[in-house]
Amino acid sequence: MRLLKKTLKYLGIFIASFIAFVVVYLLSAFCLAKIAVNKHPHSSSEVAIYILTNGVHTDIVVPSKSEQFDWTKEISFANTHLKDTAAMQYLGLGWGDKGFYLETPTWADLKFSVAFKAAFGLSTTAIHATYHNTLPSDSTCRKIMISKEQYGKLINYITNSLQHDTAGHVMHIITNANYSDSDAFYEAKGSYSMFHTCNTWANNGLKSCDQRACLWTPFDKGIFQKYN
DSSP: OHHHHHHHHHHHHHHHHHHHHHHHHHHHHHHHHHSEESSSOOOOTTEEEEEEESSSOEEEEEESBOSSOBGGGTSOGGGSSSSOOTTOOEEEEEEEEHHHHHHOSSGGGOOHHHHHHHHTTOSOEEEEEEEESSOOOSTTEEEEEEOHHHHHHHHHHHHHHBOBOTTSOBOEEOOSOOSSTTEEEEEEOSOOBTTBOHHHHHHHHHHHTTOOEESSOSSHHHHHHTTO
8 A cells, every 4th residue: 555655646746747847848938939039130132031831840941042052962853752853943941850750751650759759859860851843822931031141151050950971962861751752851960859849940040040030949830920
């Protein structure tokens, strides 16, 4: 009986601690997402970038080619199922947990082991690169005009998030887990966790090029509220 009481006591402490952690986490995410950085960015209308959400995950979308940078030289069209996507004007880039990207095509496929590793930074990461010919003109997409200098900072942020081989080339992940005919995956740097999510990466990307962003956010909502 004593053992049962002790077990129930520790179980109750664990459950209470878990609930308290979730409450503090969500409250912190809500409050810190409300705090804006770079509230009034000084930008000239030289380069159009975009933020794009599927309702959960934020991509940063850049011109696939420009006089400043040609993403297609490393994020090759040949790595997509289409092989030749020369008409695609835009490249969407999202960072995230590699296991989640490759093993969870739908929420129904989510495994506890994948979710646990992702939450606690126990697995590697990847960049999901998707070519787009057009972008939606609704609440899921926001256009941001920045200067060439700021775009240069964003280019550096994204390229520094990618892993490179000894020859300096990005590392394509060969897989059949593509989401569409115009996307591919690449090895990335860093660890995904509940404190540094795909949306945190996108938010930090906006910070890197001096644009409006949240002080911290693990979710997409805080980012898009800055661009309503």
